[in-house]
Amino acid sequence: MPDVTKAQTTDEALLDAVAPPAVEVPAGQDEKKSDKPRSLWGDAWYDLRHRPMFWVSSVLLFLLIVIAAFPGLFTSVDPRDGDLVNHYLSKPELTHFFQPDWFGYDQQGRSIYARVVHGTRASILVGVGVTAVVTLVGALLGMLAGYFGGWVDSVISRLTDIFFGIPFLLGTMVVLNAFTERKVYVVILALAFLGWTSIARVTRSSVITAKQADYVTAARALGAGTSRILFRHVMPNAIAPTIVVATIALGGYISAEATLSFLGLGLSDPTISWGIDISEGSKVIRDNPHTLLFPAGMLSLTVFAFIMLGDAVRDALDPKLR
């Protein structure tokens, strides 16, 4: 970073902007018990711990994961039980915390609160599942392409171009339309089918950078085998951008699942999904906005938490982007 504070100008506002006040504090004086320099991961962890955004999103995500794992802890009402006689589109009782009527009832007389709670699992599973599949496939292909180069690279890169060429949502719609009963794993595989390309590209380019490092040449000169070089030397030094892209994409997959469910092409009925509920709610939004707002709010909150986490991880791992 060039030192620009010497630049003299009468325009103080601009000078202020050109030489921003020292926002980045972490010199880490309080941590200097050992003189050992921190590794990239140690450094990232140190940075993460000092970000409020990281803690806010972590607490939110922890809560969401608990809800997804044990929905019974939060409501004892069956989310599929409708009582049309007593509860048809009843309004929410905003003071009845954690009661079945907290968020009101939908047009089948089902408790929206119970449905919101039970819908968490599908969304979290889809988000985490797609990210896992996409990262495995994309990172593997990207690593092969970047490390071996030549025809391997050409084949994988062209394949990536082709899968990248099809608009994501449209392609996924076509894939999902082929299945009549769409369970969580079907949606995961359909989203992963076109989703791996950006991870493959990012991994490829960071592997190309990492493999040119001196320590890789040194390892090769010492007689290390391909797999040892790839997994012990190249991968640990090239995986950071991959993790960043994967974390940021996670929230996007949850959003994509809800969008597809909303279109009637995502999860299908016995599975409870916020997307389906939002779609149902949109039909009566005019007089009953609560049917849409609560599932939509929960969905947005979840995506928000994951995107915030992705942001914090990116800032921690890639200081250049700060």
Added chain:
Amino acid sequence: MGRYAARRLLQMIPIFIGTTLLIFLMVHILPGDPVRAIYGDKAPDPAQIAAIKREYGFDKPVLEQYVHYMLNLLQGDFGKNLAGRPVIDLMSDAFPVTLRLTLLAITIEIIIGVGLGAWAGLRAGKAADTGVLIFTLTVISIPVFVLGFIARFIFADELGWLPPNVQDSTSFSQLFLPAFVLAMLSMAYVARLTRTTFAENLRADYMRTALAKGLPRRRIIGVHLLRNSLIPVVTFVGTDVGGFIGGAVITEGIFNIQGVGNLLYRAVQTSEGSTVTGVVTVLVLVILLINLLIDLLYAVLDPRIRYA
């Protein structure tokens, strides 16, 4: 420049063939029988089904169908849908509508996105910056279809400023709300990208030089800083066109616009393979050409970039 463009155009051919083959395979290999679907729950005559399949060539191997399709495509023939209407007619009805919608959305995206981003980037670390960050995070977190319904609910149903359904797709005022909804997500990304590059480029040497020369503030920011910060933004807008088409499926559904998104949605639901393949083929071509255009635009934005 000319040679570079020619080379890039040649490189597009294998990607174009690969992408169309992939979508063709996806449409034709995956389960789901469009001919059977015409009859709904009625039991069709097997001979009739066989006749329709023969007419559309569904009885031949998939690769042969693909070659046949591509040969027809070279003559501008996109085939016809199962109702017998030429796909090209369906597309020439739908594409202008979506083109208007998308262009309006991209304009909104760039103006608001770059504006917000520049505003935040010049004040990096201050309250305005944090405010823009939280705003963009919120917008990114709310899925487009939720945003669409909320916007329609507030501006059309409650306030009555705009009609909830777009009746006239050439009317700017009717298209504005859908275009705004469509633009929101990308607008947030553009704002964040602009903010980052602005904050980074503020520390560049040429900024110091411009300041030292005593140039007016407006020129430093509007010419030096903006032009140098636009490259990543232009790249993003270019690669995002595919996302816009995905968003158009949602937005056009909510606001009842008869565009490409609507056409595709109906075609996917009825397993109308020829329409899906046709529309995606055109979209792929458009996206490839836009990417080339963006690469050529780099040279305009940054004279150091030359294409031999």
